[in-house]
Amino acid sequence: MVNIQYQQRIESTLSMVPVGAVVSYGQLADLAGLPGKARLIAKYLKTSETQINWHRVIRSDGKIAFPENSEQANDQRRRLLSEGVLVTNNRVRMASFQWQPDMYTLLEKLRY
DNA sequence: CACGTGACATACC
DNA sequence: GGGTATGCCACGT
Numbered sequence: 001m002v003n004i005q006y007q008q009r010i011e012s013t014l015s016m017v018p019v020g021a022v023v024s025y026g027q028l029a030d031l032a033g034l035p036g037k038a039r040l041i042a043k044y045l046k047t048s049e050t051q052i053n054w055h056r057v058i059r060s061d062g063k064i065a066f067p068e069n070s071e072q073a074n075d076q077r078r079r080l081l082s083e084g085v086l087v088t089n090n091r092v093r094m095a096s097f098q099w100q101p102d103m104y105t106l107l108e109k110l111r112y
Numbered sequence: 113c114a115c116g117t118g119a120c121a122t123a124c125c
Numbered sequence: 126g127g128g129t130a131t132g133c134c135a136c137g138t
Contacts, residue, residue, distance in 0.1 A: 001136075001137095002135080002136090003135075003136095006135085024120085024121085025119075025120050025121085026120070026121060029120090036121095036133065036134075037120095037133085037134065037135080038120045038121065038133080038134090039117095039118060039119095039120050039121090039133070039134060039135075040120095040134070040135060040136095041119085041120080042118065042119045042120060043118070043119085043134095043135070043136080044119095045119055046118080046119060054119090057119080058119090059119080059120070059121085060120075060121055060122085061121085064119085065119035065120085066119065072119080076119095
């Protein structure tokens with residue numbers, strides 16, 4: 001269970017991640033105005049029912065958080081591939097990893 | 113209040 | 126690159 005305030009910020013921010021982009025847990029926390037709370041994002045994704053764009057969240061090292069070949073990892077990989085995000089060996093390719101800097105700044109100024 | 117627990121992050125070897 | 130060690134922080138027990 002995640003505090004409702006946190007949940008709302010996380011959900012609205014996550015809903016803005018564009019198709020074909022991925023963010024890390026820490027980046028998403030930053031964008032949501034919750035710096036340092038990467039693990040809270042993880043808890044949200046695990047416990048919350050409404051997970052829009054959940055598949056666009058990956059670890060800071062570029063890897064999918066689930067064990068390779070697990071059902072969930074395969075599901076996430078399939079969803080990413082369908083948006084044009086290349087995934088090999090449970091890891092997204094660098095070109096797809098993280099937003100362009102200007103986009104990052106833009107969203108920050110836009111919301112907070 | 114004291115620990116233990118994560119779909120984490122960073123530094124270092 | 127992989128592996129270990131710490132830091133982190135909201136939550137549950």
